[in-house]
Amino acid sequence: MNQIVYEISPQVKKDLKDTIELLFSLISKFPGHLREVLLPLFESGGKMLRPILLLLSARAGNLSANRDNILLAACCIEMLHVSSLIHDDVLDGASLRRGVPTVNHLYGHEKAVSAGDFLFGRTFEIVSKIGPEAVSLMANA
Numbered sequence: 001m002n003q004i005v006y007e008i009s010p011q012v013k014k015d016l017k018d019t020i021e022l023l024f025s026l027i028s029k030f031p032g033h034l035r036e037v038l039l040p041l042f043e044s045g046g047k048m049l050r051p052i053l054l055l056l057s058a059r060a061g062n063l064s065a066n067r068d069n070i071l072l073a074a075c076c077i078e079m080l081h082v083s084s085l086i087h088d089d090v091l092d093g094a095s096l097r098r099g100v101p102t103v104n105h106l107y108g109h110e111k112a113v114s115a116g117d118f119l120f121g122r123t124f125e126i127v128s129k130i131g132p133e134a135v136s137l138m139a140n141a
Contacts, residue, residue: 015055019074037115041082044098050077069130079123086116
């Protein structure tokens with residue numbers, strides 16, 4: 001597997017590490033069967049481009065004063081992305097994603113769509129904790 005290496009500042013690297021820790025903390029609170037279905041997708045890793053871009057944008061916009069909300073938004077952007085990948089795998093009939101069997105391959109179309117829908121809904125529930133403007137921004141994106 002190819003490993004992507006980013007040259008990012010120590011501050012953004014720490015933000016990304018904290019984002020990943022928060023992401024796994026959020027996933028650990030999912031209901032048991034959904035946690036078991038979704039956790040391998042996040043454990044398989046990914047480029048984390050969307051969270052990195054969000055973290056960089058926040059720093060460029062001098063928004064780091066509200067770091068907790070920024071980290072939460074970075075998690076949500078990744079969760080939204082993964083939910084779309086689950087649905088994409090169903091449509092494509094894909095059997096592997098990031099070298100890991102897809103939810104669709106392991107559990108079938110119906111459970112994969114349900115898991116993707118759950119993750120999509122939970123993403124918006126979590127982003128609502130930041131505020132209505134964050135929900136609107138995420139929905140428009």
